[in-house]
Amino acid sequence: MAEPSQLSHLIESFVDSSRSPTQQVREMQMYLTTTDNIIRARGILLLAEVLTCLATKPLDNATLHSLIGFFTDRLADWKALRGALVGCLALMRRKSSAGVVTSTDAKAVAESFLQNLQVQSLGQHDRKLCFELLECLLEHYPNTVTPMGDELIYGICEAVDSEKDPQCLMLTFHIVEVLVQLFPDTSGPFASFAGDLFEILSCYFPIHFTHPRGEDLGIKRDDLSRALMLAFSSTPLFEPFAIPLLLEKLSSSLPSAKLDSLKYLSSCTSNYGPERMAKHARAIWLSIKDALYTSLQEPTLSFTSESLDGLVFQENEIAKEALTLLQQVIMQNNGLFLSLIVEDEDINIILNAVPSYESYNDIPLQGKLKLFAAGCILSISTKTSVACCNMIFESFFPRLMEILGLSEKNLSGDHSPKDNYLISKRLNFGALYLSVELLAACRDLIAGSTQIACKSVSTYETSYCMLHSFSNLLTKAFCSTLVTSHHDADIYFGVKGLQILATFPGDVSPVPISEFENILITFMSIITVNFKKTLLWRLTLKALMNIGSFIDRNNESEKILIYMRIVVEKIVSLVSLDDVTMPFPLKLEAISGIGTSGLNYMLHIIQGFEEAIFANLSEIYVHGNLKSAKITIWLLECYSNKLLPWIHENGVFEEVLLRFPINIWKQIESCVDFSVPEKELLDAMMTAMKHAVAFCSEESQNEIIQKAYNVLSSSTSFPLKESMALTIPFQLEGLQLTQKMDNLSCRDEWILSLFASVVIAVRPQTHIPNVKVILNLFITTLLKGHVPAAQALGSIVNKFGKSSTGSEISSDCTLEEALDIIFQLKLWTHQDNGALLRCSVTGSEMGHTDLCQAVVNNKLPQILAITGLSWIGKGLLLRGHDKVKDVTMIFLECLLSNGNALPLSQHSLENSCEQDLHASVMKSAADAFRILMSDSEVCLNRKFHAIIRPLYKQRFFSTMMPILRPLIMKSDSLLSRSMLYGAFAHIISETPLVAVLGEAKKLIPILLDCLFMLNKDAQDKDILYSLLLVLSGILTDKDGQEAVVDNAHLVINCLTGLIAYPHMMLVRETAIQCLVAMSELPHARIYPMRIQVLQAISKALDDSRRAVRQEAVRCRQAWASIASRSLHF
């Protein structure tokens, strides 16, 4: 038979618009009626497929009638059954717009189906078609098939009985579900069949799915289970059979059976209705309890540094489902179930046992589990509804209070003696736990249903009154626990209890506002005084954050005011206080924690924070107080790492973001002179500045940069005159400028660095005033070794002229002009360098050849210039600008040049360390490639709005390789060759592996030479390691291995050399791993190297590091077993 795709193709060509189905039938007449079984079957199937394809083509009733009549008759022809089924289905599924089968015909189909088909004797695909046809009949013609009553139900029972195929089962379950809906009447024909039908269904429960991979069929166990569940719960008539079965399976030891039973029970409960379920209530309750007790596992107290989850029970699906079921049944019939819970013996026993254990550690494991189970049950039943909440509170709360020692009697008397009493007595853990669970559930109930909260308080009078009367005592008890107890569990629940009491929703809270105040005061005293108890401190901070975000979310203005007064103001005052008792990092943690819990608090806090920063800074500026410097660094780090990102994420606070940089500039402007030796402080300031500016909008950035520019231009050291431009005057001034820069004052250095930070962080659209002058300024300062200036330059050229609208923003200078300014400074390169000539796009006059010779009379500035140029190059590379080629050419010239040919050093040959310096110039040129390729944290990244072209690394890699390879081959000087290798290594190790793999064959020899060269110097170990990782990436890839085969002996020589690399353990380990990968190459290739490898490896067995030895054992085995086993033992 033709492939399905061919078949449909054929049909499509066959059925062109001119032919109607009637014509086809006529043409096919012989094939449809022949006595040859095979031809007839094919003919009918072809007609059926044609009809399937023509589902949207309108047909008149007469045609439809005759077609369906034909297929209906054919259902009896079991030898050609497939076609008949497909044809019936195609016709029955037609949309009404294209003409549908009439109900009389449908009835005929159904009758013929029931009469002729023995579904279970058919093959899988035919069965599936049968079930689809049945489903279609039931869904599309309910009124036609319903009158068939018993006959239909019986037929379906027979058809679905003992079906085993998953796909068919999905259909049969659905058929049952639909069938049941056709006969909703409890006394109708269906009632008598319910038992039989359920018997057929029940043998599938619980679903036991053995197909190894569910995805073959697109059906998973869960799908089947869900379909069966829908069938189970489809009619209340199943109740007498289903519930006992489910309860029985619930007691099975198979976890999946338990889980399914619980799920099915939930589903059945909601569909069977309360009356029917009532008689099973006790049995269900016992089963739930049992499932809970047996499924819980040992709890772990997890109070490790990061997670503060408290009492953690293993996440358990059975327990979760059991609790869902419990909630469901309580919701349906609360009186009955609550009385079961309240009168339950087990729970009473647990409660009675509570007083006998004082602390958490005293309770045996079983006791803990029971306690936890009871907690879950009470909590779930409290949460279910207000009435439940009242009932549970009535029956359990007074008892718990009594155990805690807060009995009713104490309420009436005066408070003073009890305060002492409370503090002296330790709270019982069990009771503490249960009452906190109850409180939490009650809080969730009230908070969850806002409608209830709006109604009058009287609806949940009982629980409300109880809580109201006890709130004072509870608060005190919890507070005293925090102070006196040293046990983690007590502390955890104490804090949790207080947090819950403080987070009852505002107007209906049973906890008076004065208690809320007390709680906050207690927490704050812990924060400020008890910071040595780490756990308590952290829990408290977390609770305060929760309370803060809760009242902020619910807009409780009164509480927010109190919170502001007690918590926020106090915590802000912490940073400004000169209080040394509390460690500063803790202060910062507290403040950032509180700040991030709500916008209002953050606004308040950030203001206090900035004030503290500026106060400290002015202390530094004016008095040179270095003690403040440390604190300021902390403050700035916290500001840029925690507060700023939060502000940015949570809404637009443009003015807040703007305020900080502007104020920094104002402050610097007002301080005429200061001197701070701390480099770290400047770094922190720059980071904070960059982040603050980066988050700002374009307008704010314009404002900031204008302000910064004003400060910069007012500084005496930087004569930023408009007239200062490209021409000769600049050279002279530039000369003076650089001379001045030698004794740049501290303040000026700060101004310059911060200005560079602003420039680094601005958006591409932001207008930088007077770009040409700024460019000149940065160029001259970078020659003094000022790296931020270089980064700022890189950032400028990266973002130049790319606005969102595409129009040129900066009117006073274009990118080309800017680049000209940069490249005309000939200090980058040789006097007679062709590369430079090529790169001057506008052909501006080349008369400044000797510009920098006076300045650069030794090599040091050249190194600085190269570093600077590499940042500029990076800016160009990221945006994909052509000029990056010229920049790299300059580096390459540098790498290739011989010492005495360098023009800039022509007149200084007398310098004895000339050669050394020359080498370091070349080294810096090689390192420039690292700067070009690697990702930077400090500038030119997405955070600072750099323009980054996709795949720029790959592109650079593929441009550079054809240039570098011949250069390396031709190079005859050892020094420049090794430097070229360095550049090669930097490029290749930063390129994505995919790109390298494509070129692997050509690159391998150079890569190996490169590894060999880097092997010599301990300083190169990091780059050696990253290069080795590239090699190992190639070796572990399939295509890469093919590329290696030809050079196998070279690779092995290189790797065996690296096995003994003394300077880095990771290199040795990786080299051995590479050798393991090599052992998988074709046998003939590697066999000759076997002895060599084994000898090298046997030395690695005695390596000083364990990881290397382990790899060596593996590698040795891999190589020893490629040939005869008897080695030299």
Add this chain to the structure above:
Amino acid sequence: MVSELINANPIVYEKKERRARSAPIAVEEYAVEPIDQQEVFDHVRDIKDPEHPYSLEELKVITEDAIEVDDQQSYVRITFTPTVEHCSMATIIGLCLRVKLLRSLPSRYKVDIRVAPGSHASESAVNKQLNDKERVAAALENPNLVDMVDECLAPSYD
């Protein structure tokens, strides 16, 4: 082939949790980690018993305490305990241990393999055989024996 198992029903013990080496975060680059008891134990623990699909560790033929290592003197001594006294597999187990250590330890090591005192009927004969260089070499010339040893060692290389 119908051959009686020597110990048809051995007691299988639980595997010990693999002790994770607490790797200090910032190890000094040139620090030395000497070969120790645990490392040698890690080499031999997964060797399969010649007649059962269990590892020597699971059968308690080898325990960590039965290994003695002196890295300075390049000396290792392993004392293993056959599951039954008349176990004829003792020599095979010993041979496996020796081959595994030959392949895993640096060549400077001297390896001494013994049966635990009182755990085997012909204790001294087995000890002598296992520590006789010539006899070990001769055994490894026998292809059947080498196949057997390699089969037992296979799981210890995973």
